[in-house]
Amino acid sequence: MAHHKFKIPSDFGAAREVQKRILDDVKTCGYSPQPTFAIQLALEEGLINAVKHGNKFDVAKHVSVHASVDATQTEITIEDEGAGFDPGCVPDPTLEENLEKCSGRGILLIGAYMDFVQWTNGGRCLRMIKRNEDGDK
Amino acid sequence: MPDQAPPVAVVQEKDIRIVEFTNNKILDEANIAEIGNTLNALIDEMSSPKLLLDFNTVDHLSSAALGMLINANNRIKQKNGKFRLANIKPQILEVFRITKLDKLFRIFPTRQDAVKSFSE
Numbered sequence: 001m002a003h004h005k006f007k008i009p010s011d012f013g014a015a016r017e018v019q020k021r022i023l024d025d026v027k028t029c030g031y032s033p034q035p036t037f038a039i040q041l042a043l044e045e046g047l048i049n050a051v052k053h054g055n056k057f058d059v060a061k062h063v064s065v066h067a068s069v070d071a072t073q074t075e076i077t078i079e080d081e082g083a084g085f086d087p088g089c090v091p092d093p094t095l096e097e098n099l100e101k102c103s104g105r106g107i108l109l110i111g112a113y114m115d116f117v118q119w120t121n122g123g124r125c126l127r128m129i130k131r132n133e134d135g136d137k
Numbered sequence: 138m139p140d141q142a143p144p145v146a147v148v149q150e151k152d153i154r155i156v157e158f159t160n161n162k163i164l165d166e167a168n169i170a171e172i173g174n175t176l177n178a179l180i181d182e183m184s185s186p187k188l189l190l191d192f193n194t195v196d197h198l199s200s201a202a203l204g205m206l207i208n209a210n211n212r213i214k215q216k217n218g219k220f221r222l223a224n225i226k227p228q229i230l231e232v233f234r235i236t237k238l239d240k241l242f243r244i245f246p247t248r249q250d251a252v253k254s255f256s257e
Contacts, residue, residue, distance in 0.1 A: 016165075033228075040197060044164055044199050045200055048199065048200075048201065093236060093237075099207075099237060100211055101207070102207045102208050103204050105203055108236060109236070
């Protein structure tokens with residue numbers, strides 16, 4: 001099992017490096033294409049949310065990422081230092097009246113692709129798990 | 138900043154502009170912004186835009202990329218143009234289905250099918 005702890009500045013370059021490290025472990029553990037795709041997508045969306053919408057690119061704020069990867073599952077926690085949000089109050093982007101809006105789909109995709117998703121600390125902390133199996137999710 | 142190939146290549150077939158992605162990932166924000174600027178420039182130069190995006194090479198995209206596509210779709214609609222997507226791999230098509238954007242965009246299995254649809 002691989003464990004990683006990162007504390008990165010609020011910029012996409014640092015987030016990209018975190019993604020690479022975690023995905024390297026996922027590949028090393030022999031995940032099949034479907035869960036690998038899911039983890040990559042959810043990680044991308046979670047980190048963008050934390051850097052852009054959470055910390056709003058504030059250089060004084062950081063994003064903490066914990067990842068545990070083994071052959072059976074990957075668990076990732078992403079926490080920002082922003083104002084937080086209520087995930088239950090995000091407009092449903094799949095409603096017809098919201099389809100032409102350009103944003104608001106990241107949370108939907110995280111929920112659709114991961115097996116377990118939990119928001120805590122007022123929406124600042126995202127915990128998500130993906131099992132290494134081919135399935136419907 | 139190292140020299141990098143542009144993220145898209147544009148070919149013209151009659152009055153249709155066909156955009157091909159040169160990278161298999163549409164993830165990076167700067168990359169997405171550059172693609173969006175290219176699409177906007179193409180849309181602006183046509184009076185009634187006919188734009189086809191060929192996703193043949195694309196293996197990954199983010200919600201920010203979807204936002205860029207919606208923006209292009211909205212601009213084309215404003216000019217009474219036509220916007221088509223084609224050649225989308227199954228795992229990417231699933232992203233469009235989950236977000237229900239397969240209802241918003243006209244998506245075709247092949248580039249040829251999409252080209253034909255412009256004369257419907």
